[in-house]
Amino acid sequence: MFEEYIIAIVSATVLGLILRLPILPDKPMRNSWMISIIFPTVILAVGFFAIFNYFKVYNNIYTAIIIGIFSAVFSKFFLERVFPKPEIGEQA
Amino acid sequence: MIEETIIAGIIIYMGLRLFITQDSLERMPYLNVINFGVAAIITLKNPSPLGVVTSMIYFIMATVAANAIAFTINKIKEIEHGND
Amino acid sequence: MNEIIAITIGAILSWINFVIIDIWMGLPESPGVRGAEAIGKSIENRGGDLGGGYFSGNIVCSPDASAGTLLASCGYYAFGSPEGGLIAALFVYFGNRICADPGYAGTTGALSATILIWAATYIGINPQNFIVGMLLAALTIQGIYHPYSSKLIGKMARKMNRKVIKD
Numbered sequence: 001m002f003e004e005y006i007i008a009i010v011s012a013t014v015l016g017l018i019l020r021l022p023i024l025p026d027k028p029m030r031n032s033w034m035i036s037i038i039f040p041t042v043i044l045a046v047g048f049f050a051i052f053n054y055f056k057v058y059n060n061i062y063t064a065i066i067i068g069i070f071s072a073v074f075s076k077f078f079l080e081r082v083f084p085k086p087e088i089g090e091q092a
Numbered sequence: 093m094i095e096e097t098i099i100a101g102i103i104i105y106m107g108l109r110l111f112i113t114q115d116s117l118e119r120m121p122y123l124n125v126i127n128f129g130v131a132a133i134i135t136l137k138n139p140s141p142l143g144v145v146t147s148m149i150y151f152i153m154a155t156v157a158a159n160a161i162a163f164t165i166n167k168i169k170e171i172e173h174g175n176d
Numbered sequence: 177m178n179e180i181i182a183i184t185i186g187a188i189l190s191w192i193n194f195v196i197i198d199i200w201m202g203l204p205e206s207p208g209v210r211g212a213e214a215i216g217k218s219i220e221n222r223g224g225d226l227g228g229g230y231f232s233g234n235i236v237c238s239p240d241a242s243a244g245t246l247l248a249s250c251g252y253y254a255f256g257s258p259e260g261g262l263i264a265a266l267f268v269y270f271g272n273r274i275c276a277d278p279g280y281a282g283t284t285g286a287l288s289a290t291i292l293i294w295a296a297t298y299i300g301i302n303p304q305n306f307i308v309g310m311l312l313a314a315l316t317i318q319g320i321y322h323p324y325s326s327k328l329i330g331k332m333a334r335k336m337n338r339k340v341i342k343d
Contacts, residue, residue: 030201030280040269043283047266050259054141083273094179095308102315109319117218120211121318124236128246128314132307135250144254148247148264152239152271159237159275162211169214 004053004064005046011068012045013037019076033085035075044071095136103129116165120158127154177300185301186309190245193289194313195332197241201281203234204333206341208277211237219322227333227340228326232318238275241285244268246310248289253303261290 016037025034049067052058131151204227207213212233219229251260265286272279
């Protein structure tokens with residue numbers, strides 16, 4: 001059961017490295033808005049795969065690989081458009 | 093059974109404190125505790141994926157609402173003090 | 177295990193989880209959004225500590241480790257396995273981005289709470305106790321007497337080297 005999660009994480013990391021996402025955000029990590037592999041790409045991959053894992057029919061390694069690829073692509077290109085980061089001094 | 097009693101007791105106590113407090117900024121943390129309580133009850137009474145998703149979406153929307161309320165109270169205080 | 181003892185242990189573990197992670201992630205340092213600044217100043221005016229006030233304000237205005245702990249325990253309870261905690265981490269991350277927060281505190285809180293609950297099931301504590309325990313922990317910080325709880329948070333924040341950042 002855990003292997004598929006590892007495959008999703010590995011696939012997201014590999015595609016993140018290919019798309020040239022940084023591995024760690026810049027320091028101090030807790031205040032940075034930079035999108036990196038550790039955060040949020042792996043979180044998205046594991047979270048989405050956990051959702052799909054609940055529906056038993058999507059429970060195989062192909063879904064894991066596809067979700068890893070999707071989360072890397074989503075965080076690189078679409079995350080900033082869907083959830084824009086606020087400019088300095090702006091309120092949510 | 094005992095968990096629901098505890099949660100109901102906390103929500104009622106926070107509701108009474110909300111009723112008594114006059115300062116609107118002091119009320120915000122009490123409101124936050126009530127949001128926690130309602131999110132907890134939604135999942136405890138519906139132990140299913142639908143219950144959890146409802147609970148998560150409720151809590152996040154309640155936090156957004158509390159954010160807007162606190163921001164507006166702050167703005168009104170600024171406007172009032174700017175006119176003094 | 178006796179229910180009262182289990183709920184107490186769940187409350188203590190949830191309190192430690194969310195307070196330590198929130199202080200470590202810098203919640204007492206500065207208000208993330210303007211609503212948090214208003215709540216922090218209001219607590220300071222009533223005799224509390226400004227860092228603790230910003231802590232409470234940040235909890236009200238943005239999902240942080242307290243939301244992460246609560247939703248992770250709800251997810252674990254409903255799904256019956258740690259997957260629920262992972263799904264909660266995903267939702268808390270989206271909620272953080274909506275509230276203009278980078279998202280580290282909530283997601284880290286949710287993941288560490290999932291690990292804690294998973295370890296606690298081996299000594300007989302189930303996720304319901306963590307749900308109620310998290311509510312009790314939030315009550316102690318947000319609902320009893322703000323000046324005392326903010327002073328406690330302020331003291332812990334200074335010990336962990338997270339002082340208020342003056343601009």
